[in-house]
Amino acid sequence: MSDPLLKVDNLHVEFKTGSIITRAVNGVTFELNEQENIGIVGESGSGKSVTATSILQLIPSPPAKVANGAIYFKGKNLLKLSSKEMRKIRGNEISMIFQDPSTSLNPVFTVGNQLIETIRAHKKVSKKQAKQKAISLLDLVGIPAPDKRIDMYPHEFSGGMRQRVMIAIALACDPEVLIADEPTTALDVTVQAQILNLMKELQERLGMSIIMITHDLGVVWETCDKLLVMYAGRVVESASVKDLYQQPLHPYTWGLLDSQISEGQNSAEPLASIPGSPPDLSYEIKGCPFVERCPYAQDICYQETPQLNETIQGHAVACHFQTSEHQLERKEREYSDGDAT
Amino acid sequence: MMETLLEVNGLKKHFPVSNPIPFKKSTQSVKAVDGVNFDVYQGETLGIVGESGCGKSTMARLVNQLIKPTDGSVIFKKQNLIDMPAEKLRQMRQKIQMVFQDPYASLDPRLKVGELIAEPLVIHQIGDRTSQKQRVEELLEIVGLNKRYADRYPHEFSGGQRQRINIARALTLNPELVICDEPVSALDVSVQAQVINLLNKLQQDFKLTYIFISHDLNVVRYMCDRIAVMYLGRIVEIGTFEEIYANPQHPYTKALFSAIPKESPFEEKERIILKGTVPSPLNPPSGCHFHERCPVAIDICKTKEPKMITKEKIHQTSCHLAD
Known part of the structure; x- marks a missing residue:
């Protein structure tokens, strides 16, 4: 097997606020192969999003600091790149979809503007060509009448539609890795089903790898091949x-x-x-x-x-009692309505 | 049959939209809740499900009169809350309490937990300082928090703990009906399970009746005896959960249930993916509100509003095709 597309190696990220150092990520290692879907699950504060944003170096520094580790993308260590080189990768070869579609689009620009900006930042194309590409992208993510919708502002779109626009922007430069940070958490179930379907379909068509960050195991069963807890x-x-x-x-x-x-579970148990x-x-x-x-x-x-x-x-x-020689016996479920702290 | 605690008849709430021409009267309105009928029986949990914008939360606020309805009646313990004199309504409201969604936004950051929980007692002038303090300690224990926490501020607590404080606050005046508006949506799964267990235990201990609003169908399935499915301000299907789950009649309910995420990576699921998005409640479609997105719509759906049809004693739906 060839080298993995993306390799995160022993990543440590800490946040320094005053004299307090919060170690948000403590030695995360994983590999992402081509056309693979990896899910990352965990509770709030478990470091899922910090890991993902560190890959694209989107975490504000200071207070955040990568204390140790390396992130290899196609053999290059992303942490060693200059900011100019990094900008060529960000949004181009690796792109990201954020959780909240209503705050991650700029309200004072039309969606077309925001799409064209992304395309022209990475590709040498004329405005006209970029607009054509933008329309075809909106069409790709299933927005009806894309030639009209392209001139509308984000507030004229519903939550699900905005998330489609976000996906269109993320796909603008045919990325090889797509990082989706809780892409459906803010959406209704019926819309969530639409968006997950769309992502699966696009992946088959465009052949990219996806890192799916979520706290919903249902979403993982739906979309991922591999899972990190x-x-x-x-x-x-x-x-x-x-x-x-x-x-x-x-x-x-x-x-x-x-x-x-x-x-089949009901409130009796x-x-x-x-x-x-x-x-x-x-x-x-x-x-x-x-x-x-x-x-x-x-x-x-x-x-x-x-x-x-x-x-x-x-x-x-990572458990002392779960090794190839020795294994834990799983106990009955624990019930609790109390608060241990 | 169980006793009816709450009866909602023809409830409507239309929010007027300001006219773009200055000084002109508004002519349009958002029909947030548009003719809703349902009963809540003593001791049960009625779940209300539907997508955002379908009027779930507006309805909750109408039930305890936080906002005044445009039309209809809310009958609680055989008394109509609408047009009730203010002082009497205040007394009745002690028996209807609410738990809100966002545990971070619904507690005043400048009040201590003890003050927050005692506030309803102060407002209704019940007991003196010492008895209020006792009640606060008792309530903290009921919801599984240490009674020393009364002297702390909300920011010192995690989301799950804050939701416990909210629940304690709702219980202060011994209510009979508690309206939970997405009480666990903002919490992590493991914490969510703790809060759900607590709500269930309290229901048994204090003989509470719940109206449980949620968009998470798994939580609703676990918590509720009966559910009402809402779409664009109207109830499209109401009945016991098992009955509706096993035998959904309305095409919207079918699509909603089919959108529940898989329970395991091995499950194969037949999905009904709905076209488009929820139409604007400003200009709801004619006839059946759902006809534009309905996969099985026929001509009559465009013109005639469907009536509630009783399928079984425990199951009603409003669809022309359910006959």
């Missing part, structure tokens, strides 16, 4: 989606899967949940970050931080 700025488990669903290994993943409401809340990342974490909430925790978990190790082919987990 993040907790407290670390990847705690990574596997193919099917493996992870059939044989999850990390206790946090178990909790996450158990908290999903499944068909309480929902499983993970007691407590994630650790504060502005303190040094000793041992496993999940230890306080883990029902299987033992002495070693407080002392040593487990590393992400491949236990089965293609399935890695």
